[in-house]
Amino acid sequence: MTIPENLLYTKDHEWARLDGDKVTMGITDFAQGSLGDITFIDLPKPGAKVEQSKWCATVESVKAASDVYAPFSGEVLKVNTQLTGHPELVNKSAYDAGWFAVVKISDLEEKNKLMNSTQYKEYIQGLSK
Amino acid sequence: MNYIAHTELEKKEMLKAIGAVSVDDLFRHIPDGLRPKSFSIPEGKSEFDVIEYLKLLSRKNATNLTDFVGGGFYDHYIPAAVDALAGRSEFYTAYTPYQPECSQGWLQAIYEYQTVICELTGLDVSNASLYDGGTALYEAAMMAMRLTGRKKIIVDSGVSLIYRTMLYAYTSNLSIEFVETPVVHGQSCREDIYKHLDDKTAAVIVQNPNFFGAVDDFSDIAQRVHKCGALAIASVYPVSLGMLKNPGEMGIDIATGEGQSLGIPLSFGGPYLGFIAVKKEHMRQLPGRIVGATVDKDNKRGFVLTLQAREQHIRRERATSNICSNEALCALRALIYASLLGKAGFQELARLNYQKAEFAKATLGNVSGVEVKRSAPTFNEFTVCLPKNADEVVYRMINKGFACGFPLGRFYKGLDNYLLVAVTEKRTKEEIMQFANSLEAALCS
Numbered sequence: 001m002t003i004p005e006n007l008l009y010t011k012d013h014e015w016a017r018l019d020g021d022k023v024t025m026g027i028t029d030f031a032q033g034s035l036g037d038i039t040f041i042d043l044p045k046p047g048a049k050v051e052q053s054k055w056c057a058t059v060e061s062v063k064a065a066s067d068v069y070a071p072f073s074g075e076v077l078k079v080n081t082q083l084t085g086h087p088e089l090v091n092k093s094a095y096d097a098g099w100f101a102v103v104k105i106s107d108l109e110e111k112n113k114l115m116n117s118t119q120y121k122e123y124i125q126g127l128s129k
Numbered sequence: 130m131n132y133i134a135h136t137e138l139e140k141k142e143m144l145k146a147i148g149a150v151s152v153d154d155l156f157r158h159i160p161d162g163l164r165p166k167s168f169s170i171p172e173g174k175s176e177f178d179v180i181e182y183l184k185l186l187s188r189k190n191a192t193n194l195t196d197f198v199g200g201g202f203y204d205h206y207i208p209a210a211v212d213a214l215a216g217r218s219e220f221y222t223a224y225t226p227y228q229p230e231c232s233q234g235w236l237q238a239i240y241e242y243q244t245v246i247c248e249l250t251g252l253d254v255s256n257a258s259l260y261d262g263g264t265a266l267y268e269a270a271m272m273a274m275r276l277t278g279r280k281k282i283i284v285d286s287g288v289s290l291i292y293r294t295m296l297y298a299y300t301s302n303l304s305i306e307f308v309e310t311p312v313v314h315g316q317s318c319r320e321d322i323y324k325h326l327d328d329k330t331a332a333v334i335v336q337n338p339n340f341f342g343a344v345d346d347f348s349d350i351a352q353r354v355h356k357c358g359a360l361a362i363a364s365v366y367p368v369s370l371g372m373l374k375n376p377g378e379m380g381i382d383i384a385t386g387e388g389q390s391l392g393i394p395l396s397f398g399g400p401y402l403g404f405i406a407v408k409k410e411h412m413r414q415l416p417g418r419i420v421g422a423t424v425d426k427d428n429k430r431g432f433v434l435t436l437q438a439r440e441q442h443i444r445r446e447r448a449t450s451n452i453c454s455n456e457a458l459c460a461l462r463a464l465i466y467a468s469l470l471g472k473a474g475f476q477e478l479a480r481l482n483y484q485k486a487e488f489a490k491a492t493l494g495n496v497s498g499v500e501v502k503r504s505a506p507t508f509n510e511f512t513v514c515l516p517k518n519a520d521e522v523v524y525r526m527i528n529k530g531f532a533c534g535f536p537l538g539r540f541y542k543g544l545d546n547y548l549l550v551a552v553t554e555k556r557t558k559e560e561i562m563q564f565a566n567s568l569e570a571a572l573c574s
Contacts, residue, residue: 065439
């Protein structure tokens with residue numbers, strides 16, 4: 001399982017890659033591994049407003065549907081339309097080709113509520129105990 | 130047979146395990162005002178007494194009338210094979226079975242039913258069925274709101290009042306804006322629909338043929354609705370699809386309807402059959418069960434419940450609907466009915482209905498005082514204007530052996546003299562002519 005160092009993480013297993021006032025988000029390698037084969041992803045619409053820790057997408061695997069929460073509040077700038085036809089990209093490449101959306105951040109301070117890679121690693125280890 | 134599953138001893142054991150002193154104690158959290166004041170139900174009766182009572186009730190039904198009543202439910206012939214096959218014990222259950230994949234035969238039947246509905250409606254995906262035409266229309270409206278994120282629905286008043294009432298009742302606690310548009314000269318008023326159509330509109334709901342029997346082509350409405358980012362919903366009469374342009378050909382997004390005409394007997398309160406079919410792009414918002422075809426590990430064809438992540442047992446409160454089963458037995462009857470007729474038979478059925486209704490229009494048109502409304506084409510049902518109150522005429526015709534139609538004044542203000550007359554393939558030329566004679570007599574007296 002990989003946990004890239006340059007990303008921020010949520011307790012709900014989303015990752016966030018900051019770029020100025022924009023953030024690219026997705027679900028972690030741990031999340032995709034736990035879900036198994038992903039069959040469908042319901043993404044937000046560009047232009048939609050999302051709120052930190054609130055619903056922004058849904059991931060379906062064969063017999064489960066899991067909600068994905070936004071790591072930052074803001075406006076959705078674009079979504080990964082590749083995922084519509086190829087949801088398996090999330091299984092294959094959770095941090096790159098499997099990104100979900102780019103959000104224009106409304107409050108950068110919200111990053112204080114997120115974990116860095118070391119904290120997230122410890123958090124996951126805590127879950128398996 | 131003991132109808133009460135639990136003995137006093139078992140009840141005591143269960144209460145003890147929960148930690149409640151008595152059954153009343155168990156329900157103490159329910160405020161007094163919300164609890165029934167009493168459970169006064171009569172003493173039990175013997176089987177003989179019950180049968181006699183039911184016979185007494187059934188004698189109140191007028192079963193010997195020649196039926197010209199429609200209004201969404203029609204007196205079609207049901208081939209004996211429908212009862213014989215649907216009554217087989219392997220099939221005789223009302224719902225999708227639990228552990229559905231163990232019941233491959235059932236799943237195949239539902240899959241074939243879905244195929245029939247897709248063929249009839251000209252749309253891509255059907256679910257395993259819903260309760261009736263009204264609940265199907267409600268589910269379609271909810272789907273449209275989820276798909277568009279909008280909360281305004283335009284409803285043509287040619288949609289059955291039964292369906293409209295159900296739609297408003299089911300959604301009475303939700304903040305949805307409903308706008309009803311008028312029927313002018315028997316058909317949907319485009320002008321009014323387009324006046325209300327805006328970027329808040331989730332869907333426009335129409336019906337074909339509409340409640341007055343008028344046939345329409347909604348292609349223009351569908352096109353206009355799509356330009357606005359909204360969806361077009363049509364409630365359709367399945368038998369008419371053997372002849373008329375289908376919802377898919379009109380560009381309709383969601384088609385629903387009442388499946389009673391497909392091999393299900395007319396009965397007060399059902400059970401009936403709701404169907405719903407959608408374009409493929411909308412399938413993830415379909416409610417209820419969907420059966421899919423697949424292959425097993427040996428590459429043999431098999432059937433499974435599919436797209437289950439839409440459903441309640443997985444998605445909980447975010448599910449597309451609280452529907453978690455289907456109207457399996459009625460759907461099976463519809464499938465058997467459609468299979469017995471086949472494509473050519475279905476087309477012939479539609480033609481017979483249309484032609485007999487046209488004959489009835491011509492015949493009734495010759496009755497003095499009766500005006501057959503001809504502003505729009507019709508299928509097997511049409512509106513006539515009588516020189517008297519239609520309710521009264523209906524009553525008189527019952528004494529002459531005819532259920533002569535539905536008095537439109539019951540549903541529409543100012544239409545007290547209008548009668549809706551349905552003519553199915555079961556009506557003979559002689560019956561139609563006797564009907565006209567009796568009507569003439571009823572109007573004279």
